[in-house]
Structure formats: C-alpha cells, structure tokens
Amino acid sequence: MSNILIEFTINGKKRRMQTTPSTRLLDLIRDDLHLTGTKEGCGKGECGACTVIMNGELVASCLVLAPQADGAALTTIEGISNGEELHPIQEAFIETGAVQCGFCIPGMILAAKKILEKNFHPDEEEIKRGISGNICRCTGYQKIFDAIKLAGNKLSALNSGKVGKDE
C-alpha cells in the first residue's frame, strides 16, 4: 500500500510523517511516534484506553485512520504535563489513589480534562457521562470520581489565582 505524507501537530510539536491508509491513528502514535502512553484495549472504540484529544475533541484513536489526522491538532497523555511538572488532574489521580493497574488512566485523564474544561465542579452525573467511554476494571470508579472532583477544585483555585494576578 502506498505511502501518504501527513502533517499534524502533536503535543504542541509540528510533525510530518509517512503513513499508509490502513494505519490507525493509534498505531501512528504508538509505533511511529513511540508515544506509548496511549494504550490499545479493545481496538473497537469500546474501552477508551486509546483516547486522545483531536482538534479539541475526545476521540478513540483506534477508530481514526492516520490520514484522517492530516492537519489535526492532537494531544496525548504525554502532552498534558508541563515538562516534569504534572498537570493538576495527574496530581489529583495520584493523591486520591485513583490509579491501580493504570492501563485506563491516560484515557481517563484526557476524558477528565474535557469534563473540567466545561465545568470545574461537575456533579457525579456529569462525571459519569464524561467518562462513560472509558472502562476501568480495577478501581470501581469511586476513586476516579473523587480524583476528578479534586482536580476540579485544584484547577478552580489555580484559575482564580490567575485572575487575581491579572488584576
């Protein structure tokens, strides 16, 4: 199958890559870019382990062909921390003990990010709906809910701090 040249931005960096029409975005991210934080669970869009943010939207990267990402802006789990400094959502997951085996967590954190972009203080229903595409087989979800609530508080505090400084 012939090669296709695509361009996209991933975690803030511009990339040009050769790929093929039968390569999934998931394979491009893991095998070609070696960003292995994005996981493959079911390969059929049902588990959410392969979740990435594409053009601002949560997507299952196993259900996107690499050429479909031409021109897109992508964020994977590797792109949400600021260098060595963890993102507040990552901190919150650690502090609440919301991580057990960890396989679902990259997708879970990106889904949490989208929930908290809309609302720093989501209720339980909003959280459930927001992570309904992400399956966790270890935690029973309760600590993940707690982590997302805590992360919302952290982000809310940071945000109000920023507003204060600007004034």
Next chain:
Amino acid sequence: MEEFRKELKKIEDFSKSYSVGRKNIILNRHYFVPQTIKETLGILSEYGRDIKILAGGTDLLVQYYDQLYEVGSWLDLRNIEELREVKIHKKYMVIGAMATHTQLEISEEIQKYFPVLSQAAADIGSPQIRNRGTIGGNIVNASPAGDLLPPLMAYQAQFKLVSAKKEMLIPAEEFFLGPKKTILKSNQLLTQIILPLPTKKTYGSWIKIGKRKALIIATITLALVVKMDENDEVIEDVSVCLGSVAPTPVEIKEIKEKIIGKNFKKLDFNLLGQIVEDKISPIDDIRGTKEYRKDVAREIMINALEEVELSSRRAVK
C-alpha cells in the same frame, strides 16, 4: 496484469487531476479527500464499487478491524464543509450527512424541534463515539439497531441522494431494505437529511433498552411522536417506530387508526402496547430473546404514551 497496470495508471491520472493547485491535500489512488460534493461524485462515478466512503469511521473501522489493508481505496468526506451544516428553514430543517451525534445532541434547534432525535443521539456510544460518528453514517450503515433511524422515521425524514447525474429525495421508510442493506447505489452519496418542522403541539418520547447505559448496541428502541391539536385535546397524528425488532427500523402503522382523532383519556394504552408487540418480528440474539423483545416492546410503548400524555398535559397548564 497489463489491464491492472492500465487501471492503476488511470487512477493515478485521475487523482492528479483532482489534486492540482491545492495545498495539503493528500490524494493518491488509495486515499481520496475531496473538497466538494461535486468532486466526490466524480470519484464515485469512476470508482464507486471499489471505494469505501469514510464519514466518522466509528462503524466502518470496527467492521474492518484487523483487515483495514483489504480496503482498496478510501474516500474521506471530512473536508466537505457543507456536509456538516445544520440549518433551519421556514418549514423544514436540513441536516448535513456529516453532522456528528454530538452536533445533534447539543444543537438547540434540534433539541427544540426534534427532541426525540436529539435524545437518541445523546444515547449513542460514548463521548468519543458521538464526536466522530455521523448521522449519515448511521443511516447508510443501516444497522437494524441504528439509534437514529426510528426517530428519523417518526419525524418523516427524507434523505437526499445525489449522483453525478441526478439527485432524489427518498422517504426514510423506503430507504432501508434489510440489515446493512439500503437502496443507495455505489455512485450515490447521501448528502442531506431533510425533516419537516413539526407544529408547536408535537410531543415525543425516546426509549432505548440495553444492558448498560453507554456503548451499548440497543436491544430494542422506540421513538414515539404525537401531534396534538391547538388545545392539546385531540391527537391529529402519531408515529411509533422501533429499532432492533425487525431487519430494518419499522413503523407500526396499525396503531394510527386507534389513536388519531381521539383524546388521550380515551386511549387504551394496554391495547396499543399489545398491537406493537404483535406487529414486530424480532429475533433471538446475544442482546435478547424474541420473547423478551416482544414483552419489552409492549411495556415501552405504554411508557412512551404515558410520557407524551404527561408532556401534553403540562403544556396546557
């Protein structure tokens, strides 16, 4: 072999003719990204039989899981902006075939005029699926369990099918032939879904039954749309459509004569539920048995009638 080479050459020349003068467009003989409907139709009339049309990919890539390499050519519709438009006109609404389930879910106009469609979209899959999956894909895929299909039939949707030579409008109920089978030809593209705007006094109910809330292929679905007269007294029209109970989504027309022209108080909900149960032809599969689906069809018909009656009564107050 010679013929094969000739064919490849033809495809390459064709691709070149479409890629001239544009930046950043990946086009080769295996992956077409047309910018307009016209270009799309040109590609389809040339290669329709051998090409897979890619909308959101949420069904297609599952279907071809592990065998993506078997697909000879892809036709990716993502750059055709007009296919994503949701527009309201005086008497009808036009939804572009590439509008995503998320778009249907959050559009205030769809929530207002077609709440059953909006709720059905909100119940599909997960955020990840709703952000990619499209209304056109749901229609063309023609799964008996396609969540948007019963609401579209209940709202009397028409589908605009366009080929290089002509375009036509097809009522939703004539479009589906069987599981994954439709009247769509390989040189045609579904471009728009056209819905007549309902009157103010139109109420609806959407019920989806599955083993869990998210990411479930429906065991059974029901869309009920009831049009009342101005005073919320007499039922002027009704449509009840079900999914996952037959080879295609179906409308139960037998209930019409029992409902139209009457007041809710005069209706025998149990009898209407029984009619729905009797008229469907579900199968046993992993999501539920035939008997289960028949029982549940009756119950959700009754629930839907109760919900609509309540909405109508609330509107009077």
